[in-house]
Amino acid sequence: MEENQIIAQIKNIIQNGSDEDKQALASVVEGISKKQNGECKTYLAGITHVSSQFLDDGNFEVIIPIQPLIENPLNMAHGGITATLLDTAMGSMLNLKTPEKTACVTAELKVNYIQPGRGKYLRCIATILHQGKQLCFSEAKVYNDENKLIASGSGTFFVIPL
Amino acid sequence: MEENQIIAQIKNIIQNGSDEDKQALASVVEGISKKQNGECKTYLAGITHVSSQFLDDGNFEVIIPIQPLIENPLNMAHGGITATLLDTAMGSMLNLKTPEKTACVTAELKVNYIQPGRGKYLRCIATILHQGKQLCFSEAKVYNDENKLIASGSGTFFVIPL
Amino acid sequence: MEENQIIAQIKNIIQNGSDEDKQALASVVEGISKKQNGECKTYLAGITHVSSQFLDDGNFEVIIPIQPLIENPLNMAHGGITATLLDTAMGSMLNLKTPEKTACVTAELKVNYIQPGRGKYLRCIATILHQGKQLCFSEAKVYNDENKLIASGSGTFFVIPL
Amino acid sequence: MEENQIIAQIKNIIQNGSDEDKQALASVVEGISKKQNGECKTYLAGITHVSSQFLDDGNFEVIIPIQPLIENPLNMAHGGITATLLDTAMGSMLNLKTPEKTACVTAELKVNYIQPGRGKYLRCIATILHQGKQLCFSEAKVYNDENKLIASGSGTFFVIPL
Numbered sequence: 245m246e247e248n249q250i251i252a253q254i255k256n257i258i259q260n261g262s263d264e265d266k267q268a269l270a271s272v273v274e275g276i277s278k279k280q281n282g283e284c285k286t287y288l289a290g291i292t293h294v295s296s297q298f299l300d301d302g303n304f305e306v307i308i309p310i311q312p313l314i315e316n317p318l319n320m321a322h323g324g325i326t327a328t329l330l331d332t333a334m335g336s337m338l339n340l341k342t343p344e345k346t347a348c349v350t351a352e353l354k355v356n357y358i359q360p361g362r363g364k365y366l367r368c369i370a371t372i373l374h375q376g377k378q379l380c381f382s383e384a385k386v387y388n389d390e391n392k393l394i395a396s397g398s399g400t401f402f403v404i405p406l
Numbered sequence: 407m408e409e410n411q412i413i414a415q416i417k418n419i420i421q422n423g424s425d426e427d428k429q430a431l432a433s434v435v436e437g438i439s440k441k442q443n444g445e446c447k448t449y450l451a452g453i454t455h456v457s458s459q460f461l462d463d464g465n466f467e468v469i470i471p472i473q474p475l476i477e478n479p480l481n482m483a484h485g486g487i488t489a490t491l492l493d494t495a496m497g498s499m500l501n502l503k504t505p506e507k508t509a510c511v512t513a514e515l516k517v518n519y520i521q522p523g524r525g526k527y528l529r530c531i532a533t534i535l536h537q538g539k540q541l542c543f544s545e546a547k548v549y550n551d552e553n554k555l556i557a558s559g560s561g562t563f564f565v566i567p568l
Numbered sequence: 569m570e571e572n573q574i575i576a577q578i579k580n581i582i583q584n585g586s587d588e589d590k591q592a593l594a595s596v597v598e599g600i601s602k603k604q605n606g607e608c609k610t611y612l613a614g615i616t617h618v619s620s621q622f623l624d625d626g627n628f629e630v631i632i633p634i635q636p637l638i639e640n641p642l643n644m645a646h647g648g649i650t651a652t653l654l655d656t657a658m659g660s661m662l663n664l665k666t667p668e669k670t671a672c673v674t675a676e677l678k679v680n681y682i683q684p685g686r687g688k689y690l691r692c693i694a695t696i697l698h699q700g701k702q703l704c705f706s707e708a709k710v711y712n713d714e715n716k717l718i719a720s721g722s723g724t725f726f727v728i729p730l
Numbered sequence: 731m732e733e734n735q736i737i738a739q740i741k742n743i744i745q746n747g748s749d750e751d752k753q754a755l756a757s758v759v760e761g762i763s764k765k766q767n768g769e770c771k772t773y774l775a776g777i778t779h780v781s782s783q784f785l786d787d788g789n790f791e792v793i794i795p796i797q798p799l800i801e802n803p804l805n806m807a808h809g810g811i812t813a814t815l816l817d818t819a820m821g822s823m824l825n826l827k828t829p830e831k832t833a834c835v836t837a838e839l840k841v842n843y844i845q846p847g848r849g850k851y852l853r854c855i856a857t858i859l860h861q862g863k864q865l866c867f868s869e870a871k872v873y874n875d876e877n878k879l880i881a882s883g884s885g886t887f888f889v890i891p892l
Contacts, residue, residue: 247420250432253439254416258409265442268449270412272434277415280427287430287475288484291453313449322450323493323512328486335485350485351865352838352886354516354678356705356722358698373720374682378864379837379888381680383707383720396697396707398680398722400838400886402865513703514676514724516840518867518884520860535882536844540702541675541726543842545869545882558859558869560842560884562676562724564703571744574756577763578740582733589766592773594736596758601739604751611754611799612808615777637773646774647817647836652810659809674809678840 264312271313289332292325296336304337304370310363310388321361321394326386330355330397333370334382338401341375348380348401355397363388378403426474433475451494454487458498466499466532472525472550483523483556488548492517492559495532496544500563503537510542510563517559525550540565588636595637613656616649620660628661628694634687634712645685645718650710654679654721657694658706662725665699672704672725679721687712702727750798757799775818778811782822790823790856796849796874807847807880812872816841816883819856820868824887827861834866834887841883849874864889 257269275284275291284290292314296306308314308321308329316322331353338348370384379402386395419431437446437453446452454476458468470476470483470491478484493515500510532546541564548557581593599608599615608614616638620630632638632645632653640646655677662672694708703726710719743755761770761777770776778800782792794800794807794815802808817839824834856870865888872881 250420250435251416253435254413257435257438257442258412261438261442265438268438268441269435272438272453273412273415273419273431276419276423276427276430276434279430280419280423285479286477286484288478288486291434291475313453315448316450317447318509318511322448322490323497323515324450324486324490327489327493327515327517328484331485331489347480349480350517350519352516352518353485353489354514354722354840355489355512356514356697356724357512358705373680373717381682381720393697396705396722398678398720400680516678516884518859518886520867535842535879543844543882555859558867558884560840560882562842574744574759575740577759578737581759581762581766582736585762585766589762592762592765593759596762596777597736597739597743597755600743600747600751600754600758603754604743604747609803610801610808612802612810615758615799637777639772640774641771642833642835646772646814647821647839648774648810648814651813651817651839651841652808655809655813671804673804674841674843676840676842677809677813678838679813679836680838681836 267311268313271311288328294329294332296333304333306333306336306368306370307365309365310361321366323357326357326361326366326395327353327355329366329368329386330384330395331399333368333384334397334399335401337370337372338375338380338382341372342403345406346403347406348403350399351402352400353397354399355395357395359392359394361388361394363390365389366394429473430475433473450490456494458495466495468495468498468530468532469527471527472523483528485517485519488519488523488528488557489515489517491528491530491548492546492557493561495530495546496559496561497563499532499534500537500542500544503534504565507568508565509568510565512561513564514562515559516561517557519557521554521556523550523556525552527551528556591635592637595635612652618653618656620657628657630657630660630692630694631689633689634685645690647679647681650681650685650690650719651677651679653690653692653710654708654719655723657692657708658721658723659725661694661696662699662704662706665696666727669730670727671730672727674723675726676724677721678723679719681719683716683718685712685718687714689713690718753797754799757797774814780815780818782819790819792819792822792854792856793851795851796847807852809841809843812843812847812852812881813839813841815852815854815872816870816881817885819854819870820883820885821887823856823858824861824866824868827858828889831892832889833892834889836885837888838886839883840885841881843881845878845880847874847880849876851875852880
């Protein structure tokens with residue numbers, strides 16, 4: 245796509261777009277900038293503005309703000325985003341704990357969608373069930389900003405050499 | 407965020423970004439434009455450039471191009487995107503077939519990740535296993551452009567009144 | 569089958585069977601007697617000698633002794649038995665808590681097999697994640713007598729009128 | 731347990747038991763005899779009277795008769811038995827195809843329960859999705875004698891050295 249065309253589309257969104265369109269534009273542009281500046285590893289992490297940390301109890305937390313960009317037609321967080329959040333939380337945690345020169349890839353992921361993903365943000369707490377040399381098992385839960393249980397997930401991860 | 411700041415970030419990406427950064431920017435801007443113009447129902451569908459159709463055999467096909475925006479740090483399609491593709495394919499198909507004034511929401515989704523999601527695009531084929539008045543069951547498979555099996559999924563869907 | 573034939577088989581097991589054969593015979597005969605006497609609801613519960621109770625924290629516990637009858641060719645608890653234990657624990661708990669004239673049936677069950685099911689018994693602890701009018705979500709864990717985590721499971725249950 | 735006590739219980743079932751009790755007794759005694767005679771690998775396979783074979787299309791079929799022994803309190807096949815059938819079909823098939831001195835163990839199993847398991851028997855058809863050196867993926871479907879789809883399952887299997 246030509247630069248001119250991109251710029252024309254950007255102008256059109258800024259001048260004629262809805263508030264949601266402008267919010268989505270700001271969000272993705274800021275997200276790509278973050279990736280450009282090395283503040284995050286993937287564009288997906290950038291544009292969804294996830295943040296993560298280990299908690300004092302050893303669990304791993306990933307937070308994703310709910311914004312128009314990630315909503316489904318029913319105006320709640322898209323189920324695929326909730327799945328992405330769960331996979332990211334379990335997978336990132338395991339990859340931070342796996343021995344050097346290895347990586348953990350997802351072999352299988354299951355998600356239970358318990359309540360609609362509405363609120364200011366989704367917060368995922370991931371736990372390791374078992375960390376083996378070749379197979380790892382993890383589970384995680386997703387809450388909204390009112391601490392309501394939104395989703396529950398579990399996954400099997402496979403350790404590969406890098 | 408101020409418009410000025412967005413525009414400054416856009417300029418910085420266009421002038422100083424890598425080819426991947428520019429490709430990602432073009433992709434998201436075009437995607438938001440598509441949503442702005444009513445060409446798709448969600449920003450997520452817009453920026454991931456999915457396309458979908460019923461096939462002659464009654465199955466439902468959703469195609470998503472593989473682009474930097476949806477890749478994980480290992481440069482393949484992020485597992486969350488594959489999950490989104492599976493959920494979208496099964497859920498969209500069921501929602502197109504559900505009676506008026508009802509919707510199908512995902513109660514549960516499971517994904518098996520079989521091969522790395524590499525190639526030009528991912529193609530998901532979804533099938534209905536059972537369409538009940540309150541519960542529906544579906545399964546789907548994801549292939550790449552070389553027809554390699556990338557992932558397999560299944561889901562339970564719950565019919566709600568609108 | 570003729571009674572004579574049953575009795576001949578029983579005699580043959582008692583006279584010529586291995587210790588395991590005799591133990592299996594004793595176990596199934598005692599189990600069918602328990603069902604005959606109304607001490608359990610199903611033959612399966614009888615012959616597997618499960619016992620269950622609510623714990624003080626509101627969770628539900630089901631214990632199943634490990635015996636030759638339920639072992640796989642690798643001499644550990646058969647994965648299908650572990651699945652049965654998880655389904656029984658989650659389903660029984662929900663059915664004890666569901667309103668009168670309704671029952672909870674399993675729509676979907678997922679099991680992660682974490683360690684070989686070896687030891688004196690398997691103990692399953694089930695928790696309710698969400699009890700809705702039509703859909704319920706539960707999760708459960710299976711430990712052996714040394715409190716090692718053997719398996720983890722989750723399920724979606726559907727409330728039907730009786 | 732004393733032999734005398736077993737024999738007393740057997741007599742009591744034969745003399746005072748219901749038709750179902752006697753049918754269950756005959757079934758388990760015959761099953762243990764089959765294991766005693768080396769006709770099957772596990773007591774569980776014996777008492778549930780499963781039979782299995784590869785089909786011409788390369789898929790693997792396991793059939794289990796529906797009998798009182800495997801029914802739940804709602805008089806259909808217990809969900810745990812359906813899970814056992816799916817795990818057995820996928821696992822047996824993979825173990826028959828795995829290289830010498832290796833075995834395939836179940837890392838994860840998911841079952842969707844689509845229709846009540848009623849009829850003369852359940853027939854499970856298992857397919858290999860991917861057979862890797864360390865991970866295998868399989869899926870299977872369960873039908874009753876009227877070819878109605880009763881359940882659907884998928885699993886992840888891990889190859890271990892023997």
